[in-house]
Amino acid sequence: MTIGILGGGQLGYMLALAGYPLGLHFRFLDPSPEAPVGRIATRITADFTDRAALKKFAQGLALVTYEFENVPVEAARFLAERVPVLPPPAALEAAQDRLTEKRLFQKLGIATTEFALVENSDRLDAAVKQVGLPAVLKTCRMGYDGKGQWTLRTAGDIARAKAEMQTEKPLVGKPRRASPNSEAAKFIVERFVPFSRELSVLAVRGKTGETAVYPLVENHHRGGILRLSLAPAPRLDSQIQHLAEDAAKRVLRELEYVGVLAIEFFEHGGRLLANEMAPRVHNSGHWTIEGAVTSQFENHLRAVTGLPLGSTSAIGCSAMLNLIGDVPNSAEVLSIRDSHLHLYGKSARAGRKLGHVTLRANSPEQLATRLGELPSSFHRSEFCLDSALRMQTASRA
């Protein structure tokens, strides 16, 4: 059985690696000739809007899935006329626009950050007045890793944001994957949440409606980019896990979803506020390769191919560290007991995710010790290690 995957980055790479033991074959479509999956699978290099390429891509495939949530919805719908596309294109549509996404959360009774639509820069003052300062202004579409965002604390920040809003285009995503568009961008402004921490939930739904949810993950970002995930999230209150599971199941049911879905939350004052969702496997789920009975990648493939889902239980505790911009010495990383190194085969560039390291342990104490053994190339502040370890220590006190 050959599965087509839209997008050929590291998520696709790890999907294929999880699929080969299941006897699956893969074909990728990605606009970039540099897409790392070229090393391990057939890759068609073409724009997502190239219909002739999409037709060629679809030939003989059992189904199509995606590893990139900004695949144009029209491309997914075009393919869906020829071959099953899972998760359904409606999930892509819901997740691509922050406004649609927030309205979906609201409709399903999932608490979210307070927000207001900002149609253009003239409307910014009124929208900020509605939500209050500090606030975060975001483009509705194509924001990723903190791009297309402005934190507003002062009148000066608002004035600067207004000037920049006028030049912002709606499609400002990774150039290799998106084409420019001349329409004016839409924005939302959100109340700034002084959260105690960021958490994400990964859930999977099979073709029969069966669902399974992984334990919540605690995520540490720096510069808008995920640096460190701890799983299961330390100091996890069962009520919070329940709230996250309930939210994920509502979204899965509503969208008649098949595959893995991620939702990112802010934990604040004993509540969970949904920030955004991704209709795909997710960076905060990489720990599941070694840290869970069944990885998110395998479970996504089990779901879309109609196989029974695997257990989402954690095996001990894990920490996942993203390697951004450069990679450490492999031998130093692997000298730490129960460490695992994943390199994606991408060329080094500042701010680029090149790989990740997962450390596994049997207890939070052992995990803290192993994190402390990381070589000095793991600059502690860059990986948010000090704050994560402080939080872990607080949980044991």
Ligand code: AMP
């Ligand atoms: P996003 O692209 O929405 O995931 O935002 C990237 C990161 O910016 C989040 O992971 C948070 O660390 C921070 N952030 C986004 N929105 C807010 C908000 N409303 N309040 C506080 N921090 C935020």
